[in-house]
Amino acid sequence: MKNLEIKDIEILIQKTFEAQKNSYAPYSMFNVGASVLCENGKIYTGCNIENASYPAGICAERVAYCNAISNGEKQFVACCITCSGDNYAYPCGICRQFMSEFDKNTKIIVAKSQNDYKIFDLAELLPHGFEL
Numbered sequence: 001m002k003n004l005e006i007k008d009i010e011i012l013i014q015k016t017f018e019a020q021k022n023s024y025a026p027y028s029m030f031n032v033g034a035s036v037l038c039e040n041g042k043i044y045t046g047c048n049i050e051n052a053s054y055p056a057g058i059c060a061e062r063v064a065y066c067n068a069i070s071n072g073e074k075q076f077v078a079c080c081i082t083c084s085g086d087n088y089a090y091p092c093g094i095c096r097q098f099m100s101e102f103d104k105n106t107k108i109i110v111a112k113s114q115n116d117y118k119i120f121d122l123a124e125l126l127p128h129g130f131e132l
């Protein structure tokens, strides 16, 4: 598994904030960006996309993952998340479960700014996730 370098983290945070600008969140006004670094070094991004029929909306993390998976990726080194306001954007339970399908040790980076971030192992954020 590729090691997560400081340079990777810097690029991921930058791309995540860029993706957050595309967030479509007219209902919650809460903008989220996500990016995922694949084993081959490629990065895919996503943002949250809401809908008038609220449950039809989707989180930024799953958009980033779906973007990557639909381009043939299956191995994810790290996922970075940013959001509007001065908070760390921890992934919701559904997104944790969605990500754990692929690798329980993917690093989760929650970033408030380019140099204010925390890193977790997905397994720490989702102990005992559902498996078939």
Ligand code: THU
Binding pocket: 025, 028, 030, 032, 047, 048, 049, 050, 057, 058, 059, 060, 061, 090, 091, 092, 095
């Ligand atoms: N949201 C995400 O994009 N990711 C999460 O992990 C939690 C929540 C979005 C969904 C919705 O558009 C907005 O944040 C408010 O819940």
